Amino acid sequence: MSQTAIEPATHPANAHELAFDVTGMTCASCVRRIEKALRRVDGVEQAAVNLATEKATIRYDATRTGMDQLKSAVEHAGYGVRQLPAPPDAPAPTAAPGEVVLPIEGMTCASCVRRIEKRLSRVDGVSQTNVNLATEQAHVVFDPALVDVQALTAAVEQAGYKVGALAAPAAGRPAAAAESAEQVDQHALERQREIDDLRVRWQVALPVGLAMMALMYLPLGIPMEVLAPVLLIAATIVQFWAGRVFYQAAWAAARHGSTNMNTLVA
Numbered sequence: 308m309s310q311t312a313i314e315p316a317t318h319p320a321n322a323h324e325l326a327f328d329v330t331g332m333t334c335a336s337c338v339r340r341i342e343k344a345l346r347r348v349d350g351v352e353q354a355a356v357n358l359a360t361e362k363a364t365i366r367y368d369a370t371r372t373g374m375d376q377l378k379s380a381v382e383h384a385g386y387g388v389r390q391l392p393a394p395p396d397a398p399a400p401t402a403a404p405g406e407v408v409l410p411i412e413g414m415t416c417a418s419c420v421r422r423i424e425k426r427l428s429r430v431d432g433v434s435q436t437n438v439n440l441a442t443e444q445a446h447v448v449f450d451p452a453l454v455d456v457q458a459l460t461a462a463v464e465q466a467g468y469k470v471g472a473l474a475a476p477a478a479g480r481p482a483a484a485a486e487s488a489e490q491v492d493q494h495a496l497e498r499q500r501e502i503d504d505l506r507v508r509w510q511v512a513l514p515v516g517l518a519m520m521a522l523m524y525l526p527l528g529i530p531m532e533v534l535a536p537v538l539l540i541a542a543t544i545v546q547f548w549a550g551r552v553f554y555q556a557a558w559a560a561a562r563h564g565s566t567n568m569n570t571l572v573a
Contacts, residue, residue: 323367327378340385351365351377357438364435378391404450406449412471414438419440420438426466427462433447436448515545553572
């Protein structure tokens with residue numbers, strides 16, 4: 308899983324956060340398209356779109372762009388905005404909240420998103436959570452005086468999921484941007500390794516399964532005393548080697564009293 312840097316805790320005085328409902332999304336490709344369109348808007352510092360909750364959360368510079376431009380960007384991407392909230396008032400002088408982006412491992416569906424968001428929201432000091440299934444990341448806004456990253460990580464693990472390694476905080480914007488690109492590449496490499504591993508497993512499991520069916524149904528004249536142990540060994544390989552990832556993920560969820568898509572497969 309990719310390493311994701313902790314966001315700087317300080318923000319410009321004119322920075323605002325905005326969350327609104329987006330209509331028309333159907334898949335992870337829609338999420339990426341909307342996020343890309345929003346990030347192109349001048350003044351947008353961060354954009355996160357949640358497919359499960361159909362919400363977009365944006366942090367932007369209010370002196371460089373406004374809500375109308377953000378809505379227009381979403382509509383130009385081919386999607387709709389239900390209703391924008393009232394324009395934000397001037398921010399009161401308060402302590403800057405802490406922010407972190409946690410790389411989440413083990414999510415498979417929208418139910419996983421809701422479970423993690425619910426668990427993180429219960430942690431004292433957490434003011435906002437946004438879990439993105441497409442990017443496998445959780446963006447959390449919290450009060451550093453009440454909670455730390457270790458407590459947030461523990462909350463995710465208690466929900467039955469894992470948190471990938473976090474990189475050290477970035478020193479500045481240019482460095483953060485360069486490191487962000489490197490992290491995206493690392494995430495892509497991790498995903499490719501996972502896909503390659505699954506490809507090897509099904510390429511072995513499928514021929515073994517077909518061979519087992521052939522041995523059972525074709526009249527080959529092999530005594531059952533010989534055939535039965537061979538089938539048992541082959542079935543064990545398919546069940547516990549090729550299917551191990553599903554059993555591990557299902558057990559992790561079951562230990563915390565929950566179920567997911569891996570439970571169904573296992």
